[in-house]
Amino acid sequence: MDKLYELWIDNKKLCITVIIIFLGLSSIFIVFILKKESTENKDSLNFSKSSSETVIKSDTNTADKVKSKKSQEISIDIKGAVKYPGVYVLKNGARVNEIVKKAGGMLENADNNQVNLALILQDQNVVYIPFEGEFSNSLTTTVQSSSKNVTDTTATSNGQSVSESETHKYDINEVTKEELETIPGIGDKKAEQILAYRTEHGRINQLDELKEISGVGDKTFEKFQMYLEVSP
Known part of the structure; x- marks a missing residue:
């Protein structure tokens, strides 16, 4: 024990110097570790933020493309x-x-x-x-x-x-062959049949009478009735 004490007394300055250096290095090491962890956390946060922005931007671009296509x-x-x-x-x-x-x-x-x-x-x-x-x-x-x-x-x-x-309506009792031919559903042949029917039967009082003409059924009548009228 006495020898250790004597050794300490003889090397007191050296031991103190070593201890100070050790504590200094330890402090530097701890600061380095803490700084490294802080940098890694910051980089991780930035990467996460960048990834999120990339995903959002990608989704927005996809939506814009779909909208543009439509x-x-x-x-x-x-x-x-x-x-x-x-x-x-x-x-x-x-x-x-x-x-x-x-x-x-x-x-x-x-x-x-x-x-x-x-x-x-x-x-x-x-x-x-x-x-x-x-x-x-x-x-x-x-x-x-x-x-x-x-x-x-x-x-x-x-x-x-x-x-x-704004469809123009023709009076069935006054309409000409040329005017009849401009009406959907009435061609040259039907126009002649309508005029022949009017000549044979005289004044037409109701448009439904046109259904008595051969070849003028309900469907055909519906096509052209809106273009004709019976004037008083």
């Missing part, structure tokens, strides 16, 4: 003289010829001379391809909008339209 598409309902009537999705700016192809093309008894295949379509349009004898107006395609604020219209090759609410 805005570039239009839904069109085609009816009449085509093989497969129905609703088809087309690109925005599509024309009548594209919806006709989608629907399998026109039937043999379709009056393609009255169809404006170059007409540009809009979303929710209803396209009607007439059968032979239904229309006499040249290059006409019936395009109806399903919008509540837009009335049914007949779109022509020059972009004009005629509202059903």
